[in-house]
Amino acid sequence: MIVTLTANPALDRTITLLAPLRPGEVQAASSVREDAGGKGVNVARAIAAAGQQALAVLPLAEHDPYAVPLRAAGVDARCVPVHGAVRANLTIADPAGETTKLNLSGSPMTDQDARALVAAVVDACAGARWLVLAGSLPPGAADDFYVRVVDAVRAAYGGSAPRVAVDTSGPALRAVIDAGLADLVKPNDEELAELVGTALPEPEGETSDEAAHAAADAAVLAVARELVPVRARAALVTLGSRGALLVTADGAWAARAPRIRLASTVGAGDSSLAGYLLAESAGADEPLRLRTAIRYGAAAAALPGTQPPAPHDLPADDLVVHRLA
Template structure:
């Protein structure tokens, strides 16, 4: 079982539009409403693969109730922590050329009692978990050290933990030695305080996170593929994608694929790449099923193309 923890979940509305023009009326060609948040998306991808997952998340108000209903409808077990503030609602505008514009609300501020209940829920649910995936931003009311505390508790209970966050929360948490962290290129650049122009730069940044304490780094580089760096070695994975429909949740699908495949080594990296490539071909934040995957399009190698220039350099 894969347990996900999403401290700042959302109700996500995605509109597909021909093009985005400021100040004009834009008629959407498609729309979706999904439960949102990085950990929520990981649970959705795990459930789509036919595996058991439990989602721990604070929920409040009508948007929170709708998030829970949508998760239940997708076969996901929900361990809600009731909060007084309403769960945030986010908007994504997906253009036909693949450009995505997102508007993310801040979310509610958790009280001291709600913070304690959230930690208790994670510990209670983790007793039967093979992995805990802690994902996303921290809501107001949670200190930057919160993820680090969860990592320490998980390891004390003998549970492996994956982390997908950014900024001070990431830097604090890596010192607690999470089993794997999954930054994207922008988050890598922010963590090491320097721009990334090549895959070699991304590799150096991943090694820096390992030096700070992360046991393994799974780095998503968008269209430029993914890197896996751990004690056993370094691998680079990529997949050809003809058409990008939406990249919402693609990194979360990748993390789910990685954990589903065991969470270590080149086979898990191949699964991560396959899941991420499948996700970008789907609308909104739809998570791929096994039928959507194309393992034959995936290449994994220990020969990392360090001189390859990133299509979208990270600063």
């Protein structure tokens, strides 16, 4: 089983336009949809869509409208009662898949809320293989909230505690990295660069130029090696349309993303993480874990809104994985 914690869930509203966004003008939309979002919930939805067991832990007030799409998503959830309402995020997508996001900060987390969430996660982790800590923290939460969660889970279960995957950014990610607690971190290239305080070069030349891609991969790997394996045991670095890198103590691998018809990038990184966890839980080696992560991310980007891909949505491309020096 895979347990996810979403401390700051969001009701994701996606509006698809008939033409590119023109700020300040009135435009027609072709569709609108609502999804139960938040990074941890998205991961749990993708895992459930693959027929595997996932349990999403999240704060949710009684009678919050978010409960309706959450039930419709078919995800097993453990909801911790709170007083604040789940935030709403708005995504505007044009026909080419270009997205504009408006994200609210969410309701404040009280000390009582924090204690209740930690206790719920500890209880949910009995027998779990992975614990996924994903997404931003709400106002009022300490930067080291995820550290507190990991400490509590490992104190409760010792050597049988689940492995910990972390997908967040900013001070919350830095706190986890500084504590050296993560078995896997999943930053994108921008989050990785921010974490180590450096800039990563974009590939020069055409996107099909393998030499340019190789140079960019080498730069990402050099930065990732500042974290792995000393401050995190592994890193899955997502690179958008360029694919992803997997870096562990034993080696590093890279693969390109397949060509898709882009619908929305929202939630694609969450699906990449779900694909990795599904492959790892099935005993796959590192290249297959990376290949599965990229295929899941690409499939999510080809779907509208924050839809998690099911196995039948995955692109059929046989992705080539390269081992990096």
